[in-house]
């Protein structure tokens with residue numbers, strides 16, 4: 555059993571210091587994957603998903619993982635999508651016959667450093683420290699990555715358990731702006747919104763630490779069924795369509811796949827481009 559003591563919001567355990575949950579204002583928990591392991595999400599995603607979504611793409615597929623934390627889910631997603639079993643195969647011989655490059659970013663540079671140090675696929679998965687809400691740095695940064703592949707958008711973006719943190723820290727307007735930006739960057743978007751009860755729990759944890767509420771918590775007009783609200787924003791304001799819901803994880807978070815209907819995305823079928 556792990557033994558931990560708490561000093562000023564920081565837990566010290568035999569494995570070293572870890573932040574008390576309320577003291578991670580962006581959801582930048584140091585050991586997030588221990589509490590919410592990747593398998594809970596991956597088991598909902600069908601094998602061969604990339605082949606289904608991109609049947610005729612011969613070129614490498616590009617993915618963006620926003621809010622990757624220390625990279626455990628990013629690496630597990632990479633393996634899962636390519637059909638690579640841990641310890642077997644290599645990114646050069648993916649079982650799924652697709653090449654995939656992932657750019658994974660997080661606002662917390664300490665988590666990114668950990669991700670970089672432990673990445674088993676440094677040639678295919680890049681980890682970078684980036685505040686996705688910083689509009690002056692995100693565009694040049696993402697464009698510079700994409701231009702290495704001669705591309706201007708990603709094939710697929712992942713936004714897993716991140717929307718609540720954007721919403722709490724940037725308000726309704728920030729959430730809508732974030733979803734608009736994300737949808738403009740990709741053909742497909744896989745998103746796992748946190749339900750409203752998680753917002754209350756996050757605010758409660760902060761209060762227990764004697765800190766002020768999140769700036770926007772009490773004034774959020776977008777609330778209630780968050781999967782539904784986010785679906786409305788993406789489909790009404792962001793020209794995306796809901797492709798499917800892969801179900802819910804054991805902690806009640808839906809995994810939703812959206813597809814862009816916008817005309818600015820590369821790699822679309824000629825008939826689609828004309829519509």
Ligand SMILES: C[S@@+](CC[C@H](N)C(=O)[O-])C[C@H]1O[C@@H](n2cnc3c(N)ncnc32)[C@H](O)[C@@H]1O
Pocket residue numbers: 580581582583586587590620621622623624627659660661662665684685686687713714715716719720
């Ligand atoms: C709850 S964790 C989810 C980690 C991972 N996606 C998963 O589902 O296992 C949320 C992550 O979003 C990151 N995050 C929050 N706001 C961000 C922002 N503005 N830009 C980039 N990352 C952000 C946090 O640092 C944190 O690592």
